[in-house]
Amino acid sequence: MNTEINTVVAVVGPGAIGTTVAAALHEVGRKPLLCGRTPRDHLTLQDGDRFITVPGPVQTNPKQIARTADLVFLAVKSTQIDAAAEWLKALTGPETVVCVLQNGVEQLDRLATYSLPGQIVPAVVWFPAQAQSDGSVRLRGDARLSLPDTSASRVVATALQGTRCSVDLAANFSSLAWRKLMQNAVAGLMALTHRRSGMFGRADIARLTLAYLQECLAVARAEGAELGDEVPQDILDKFRAAPADMSTSILTDREAGRPLEWDIRNGVIARRGRVHSISTPISDILVPLLAAASDGPG
Template sequence: MSEALRIALLGPGAIGTTLAAVLHEVHRTPVLCGRTAHARLVLRDDKGEVVIPGPVLDQPSAIQSPFDLVFVAVKTTQVADSAAWLAALCDEKTVVCALQNGVEQQQQLARYVNGATVLPAVVWFPAQREADASVWLRATPRLTLPALPEVQRVVAALRGTRCTVTLEPDFQSVAWRKLLQNAVAGLMVLANRRAGIFRREDIHQLALRYLQECLAVARAAGASLADSVPDQILADLQRAPVDLGTSILADRQANRPLEWDIRNGVIQRYGRQHGVATPISDVLVPLLAAGSEGPG
């Protein structure tokens, strides 16, 4: 089945390049689509590099027919601008796997995909774009998907690759846990520093209070997460390399729009919806929004 699938990848950034590489290694190279034409993509890790042959198509008119499986790795701030791509790549028989942050991927993509089935995914590997446009992968790639019949197309595509796939019956809880990890990275943006800041005691205490606030909202939204989750997330961040970045920090440093709403604003929005106080979000969210959108 996997060999017969017609696979496309939209958004060859850090996450997209990683998925393209693991598919290319098992001779399932996807059709690559993005805003900028590239002759090839390069993924590097501690063991060497993988070169994914292009081209990266930069015009939706180049797509002649819909695909069986489309991995969407554009940021949520780029979804509306990707409407023409999604219309060309998808129809009602397509499965779309959203390699995006947040807990609202299905709602964000549904209007653009011509009736395709949209599957959310939780991406668990740190990958970052380097100055030479290559991507540096710092851990083994793995995905968590909801335990639904529709995911078998994704499982088949990734079978035999070095990207492990876990099917999770309680996907909502896993997605919210990842959201907490993404939300606390907003402090890196405001400080303009990488993961090393979490080794400071004052930032540790602020981050812990914020994560506890996020945890209360997640539980109100239906997630089943233990009291220990905030401490676990902070422990992971403190063990991380001090120079470990995050996509939202890279966007801020490049003066690009930030995914502040789906990473941080969502905590504030769901808190208001469920009657949960969010005093730290009420400070963080306006600052992140202003950093993204100005004016000034």
């Protein structure tokens, strides 16, 4: 397996997360292959007053890929995996590591259906990156990934060594993934209200959020996550401390009329709750509303 610093890297899905990772690599002279649906001659990441331009082009035809990559960052949303399948087939060989930069706790299960020859590494993405109306991406915090502590994950860590994107190899990866899922689940409330983080300053929304997080915590613990009683309040406090105009990807998709990642972020709580005979009354209301907002009809 190739662990050299000059590993050939591809980024599939140059959206908010993909652009951030591509910019991190480009800044230290490791130009990634950019793969997406829309032809572009460059990507732009805004970090405070600084703009980082990643030269393109963004490749749009997987049939033109001449060789497999050593490392692929899959940065499309779960609703777009089918559309990215041809890229994965073209880029993935037996020695390829595919790092899945997606929400949820089911990345391995979802990618398994594609029978890729390489090794799949799930990731928890901890940085807030927002796509802007001009096509650029605004990074509103430090970039950090958590990965399981495996040999394949060390390929990812080596590729990102010395970049703005730090990598943690975590023995408790499952617990971290469930904590991030709880945070993502709460963001579903933003999609339903069409409001940004400022909404969590309302006392009624705060009470609903805490009750929902308690429900999520019970399911996470039943799934084996080691999370303390303080986690729901900590997550709420994080939303309340964020800038009032902070958005989230599921809200951005709702505003743009795109399909929502409601199943992997919210539906999973109800699904796993049923497996463990855990009551999920808040999920039982939120999930149908999010599903209808995403998929209709009407």
